[in-house]
Amino acid sequence: MRKDFLRWSEVPYAGESTPPTNPVTPLAGSWSLVYLKRDRNGNFLDPNGRKIQLTITNPNRIDFERELRIVQKTLEKLTPNQKKIAIYYLTGAPTKQWTPVIDRLIDTYGVGPTDAARILASVQGAINDTMIIVWDLKYRWNVARPNQYDQKLRTLLCTPRFPTYPSGHATLSGCAQVVLSYFFPKEAKKLQKIADNDALSTLYAGVHFPADIDEGLKLGRYIGTVIVNHLKTQLNSDLKPIDHPFRNFLNANIFPDDYKQFIPFNFPNTCTSLVEKDKKTHSTSKENYIQFPKPLLYL
Template structure:
């Protein structure tokens, strides 16, 4: 990659803490996903991405060369040194499975609570997950374009709370898809906007607690995902039947039970695979150590 004034070493230039070899693009998680099909936006050779009407999209995200990654690393180090039990629960909850996993029961509970009819439920599901697909494609295009290293690459002694995924750091996939999901679901369920915002923010922050992302990965990922979400809504609003919009305007508040209190998985599954990068040893709470079984970063994002 040509980078004349790079402000950071590349993801491919440093091993993860506890490993001996640097990651490779070929060995990373889905390095071509940034080229996959999208539904509410289009690929553009000139601009990267464009709207369906051809207008270029200026992505809402900072250039990584404008970021002080070593200052960001200090925040990660401080966070891991002072993790509370609640922060550990949050990190574990949102990291289980792919980032879309925790949004599935949220969407389902909203549809049930508001008694959404079958055709509208299908429309909501397709919009949310189509939008998350597009957000992931944009996120992955940027990850492998910029190749920002993970915190445990800049600090070769950094033990993380969750196993570090095998793909570049910036922006956070969890944050990006959460920003998109928040905005799209708030369009369909405006009365639940505040809770959806809280969930997206917590999902993004969980990656800092896990030690696998810098704070800016999460804040900029949310900003990017929310931008994609707003573009999805632009397209949804164009859909009409007999000259009338498909969506019905409603401000009814039924207080959907979508905020987890116990941080137990709504769809539990036993993800087990050995992690070979350094992990925090915490025998009193979860038995977390470098020999503990964890989610395989090659399988999940």
């Protein structure tokens, strides 16, 4: 069934009087790719030049009014732990929380310098391509945010200035999970847990619909798989695979300690849309600082 949905560029955020006029990097969907390609018609291609069928539901098939009710109920019943998850994963750009995960895995498994460089390049290159696809879809579909559907909605954190569907955090996390699991297969379950928490953080914050998250994770894992399949085909001068995934399990310490930042930074505290005024939630400590519009540019 076709569902009409509100357009991000046409409706004000809760607490604001005009639709958003400051879109973040609206042309990022056209930026240069690392592993994937793009044809003259704008279709995305795999590394071998074959058209890829993006695994994501068209927003016309999503009931965003129903999705909104889930967001509203989630915000009404947030637990202290869910608030911590939201604050932790939404502080800084989405790559902020994955960077220390990669470093911990490299350190724990004693990865050599060239292999470490390849792992970092592979994950970040895949993330680059993933975010370009996300931005292409966000601005192509132009789906409104939860606080545009509900003009009284007070979110836990500030809503970023670009369309909602799909979630950048969710899609990036799904991709990062898959690529890192290729290099460190025994850590796969833990990496999936981090990806799920990162994605769910946006629902707990009230800035994304469940569909943004579910479809984003699915899409990110698909893109990650396409890129991993390409990495597996790459050979050295002896015609042997470049990569040698670590088959042992060293149980790397990749989870945050009580959701305190691995890399603290004191972000600014301003927001023009409605946010929850819970002083206990709005910590100003460097370890657990909530970010607002500028740091949330990449959600």
